[in-house]
Amino acid sequence: MKILDAIDLRIIAGVQDNGRITINELAERVGLSPSPCARRLHILEESGVIKGYTATIDQAKVGLPVSAFASIKLERQREEDLDRFSKAVARWPEVVDCYLMTGQRDYLLRIVVRDLHAYEEFLKSKLTRLEGVASIETSFALSQIKRSEVLPLT
Known part of the structure; x- marks a missing residue:
């Protein structure tokens, strides 16, 4: 490096x-x-320090105003369970951010959808069908105060 x-x-x-x-x-x-x-x-x-270039899109203006934050707890935290979950989430376009966490929950996901019905469909057809998920807790963002991809380099 x-x-x-x-x-x-x-x-x-x-x-x-x-x-x-x-x-x-x-x-x-x-x-x-x-x-x-x-x-x-x-x-x-x-070298991968700069990973790519993207445009910042207003999600509400493209018909995706809902951000749901789902905290996921797995039944087990074995490597193969973590890998299976990570690979599944990587395929789902609704999941725009996913973090492996410390603490009470294993993962934190930010899921972007058009409305509550679309989130319910995502939950029923994808997230709850994934083997090894023990529990899901969802919170919905009321408004976005700050979002940035700019790192504090100083």
Whole structure:
């Protein structure tokens, strides 16, 4: 793993701020000429530090206003049970975030759907049918106060 220096961190901050920034704008922002800036950016991408570029979409404006947070407890926490759960969740487009947790619950999922009926369908047709799930507790977000993909690099 490459140790990130101050210039790498400025490059990362630049593309976090604007994923569509041109290499010339980025180079000027970080204090490099375009060629070395492009080379460093490519290294950050190839090493997986920068995993990709996406657009931030307003989920309500595309007809998916409901965010449900499901806390999942498995019957057992053996490696094969954790793997089976992780592989299933990775296939479900409704699950936009999934974390393996410490504490009382094993997983925390953020599930995005169009309405409560769609969540009920997801629950009945997918989540409750998955072998090894002992319990599911769901909370619904009333509003989103903050959401960010920008990491605090300073």
